[in-house]
Amino acid sequence: MTNPNLLAENSGLAMDVLNAIQNPVILIDGEGHIAFANWDAETFFGASASHLARYPISTFIPFGSPLLALIDQVRERRGPVNEYRVDLSSPRLGQDKLVDLYVAPVVTDPHAVVVVFQERSMADKIDRQLVHRAAARSVTGLASMLAHEIKNPLSGIRGAAQLLESSVPDEDRPLTRLICDETDRIVSLVDRMEVFSDERPIDRTAVNIHSVLDHVKAVAKAGFARDIKITESYDPSLPPVYANRDQLVQVFLNLVKNAAEAVVDRADGEIQLSTAYRPGMKLSVSGSREKISLPLEFCVHDNGPGVPSDLLPHLFDPFITTKTNGSGLGLALVAKIIGTHGGIVECDSQSSRTTFRVLMPVSKVTGGQDPFDANPTGPNS
DSSP: OOOHHHHHHHHHHHHHHHHHSSSOEEEEOTTSBEEEEOHHHHHHHTSOHHHHTTSBGGGTSOTTOHHHHHHHHHHHHOSOEEEEEEEOOBTTTBSOOEEEEEEEEETTEEEEEEEEEEEHHHHHHHHHHHHHHHHHHHHHHHHHHHHHHTHHHHHHHHHHHHHHHTTSOGGGHHHHHHHHHHHHHHHHHHHHHHGGGOOOOOOOEEEOHHHHHHHHHHHHHHTTTTTSEEEEEOOTTOOOEEEOHHHHHHHHHHHHHHHHHHHTTOTTOEEEEEEEEOTTOEEEOTTOSSEEEOOEEEEEEEOSSOOOTTTGGGTTSTTOOSSTTOOSOHHHHHHHHHHHTTOEEEEEEETTEEEEEEEEOBOOOGGGOOTTTTOTTOTTO
16 A cells, blocks of 8 residues: 555655756646646746636637647647747747747646746757857867968068069059058958967956956947947846956957947947846856856847847857958857857847847856855845
8 A cells, every 4th residue: 555645755756846847847637727837837927826727728828829739639649749949929928938848648647748848048048059169169270271371371472562562653552552451451360360269278267247347348438439328237246257357358348349339320329238147047068067057147238220130140150240341250259258168148139229148157166166056046035
């Protein structure tokens, strides 16, 4: 005979496990009602489990959603199914609710099914992280090739042009000057690309990100953003970031410069720098078996015209730019630097609101632990 106390204990353990899963999980009974919802599901649907249980699942998802057909399919076939990139956007759930779905039958109840939602925002962050690293590796190889195969011939071309300049007629000297200028421009471009092939270990320490951002703001206000309003929205309790300070200055100078160029023609042009603590974000990084927590969020916002939608997925690829005279290496370098720090960078852009978001790990303390691991709600709870 089964021990009822053991059943109760196992039931409680199962609840703890389901609530610990950082994906919405629901159980739908034979009548189509949500018989169970874990904590993430309550957040996803914006309602308590008791409220969700009063209504069928069709009440909470868009009319004609593929999810309903998947539930019927699982009940009929008694086997699990996966569906990717299902749009559940609605006034109730909000916009951009793109999810991957896993729907499976319940062994003990032929009419009940379990639905697990994987929000694409998290999956896309992982995808973008891998894409950015691949792009950085491709630029590294290209940079090494350019440095060896182009710079040496260019020095010979420039030297020959200088010799010709003293012997050609005055009316032809602008042509030899043009050769020298264009050669210098190509060498400068190759020099910038050589940064990508630098694989030396990064000297990282505990860095106060607000000190970095204040320095970047001061540089920007003294030069390219002199007439642009720059505001801050900082979390003063943020722990240090584990990074190289000079490289962070380079990253945020690049992002702020891009933002300044986006709003320079607007009378109400504004750039906002923000920091926040976002627990729960963990990714695998090269050279480490353990997943690294990326709870530190640093953003550069601007109210410019936004990034064209067709360009957005490729924004951090090398040689992709919206600028007439741009090289397309600035954001590729940003992605490379942040990637080598174990972080990710992404861009959200709409008309009059573009955000470049950098997610990074906290500074290592004794034992290499995140100082907020013991407090998963973050420093402001």
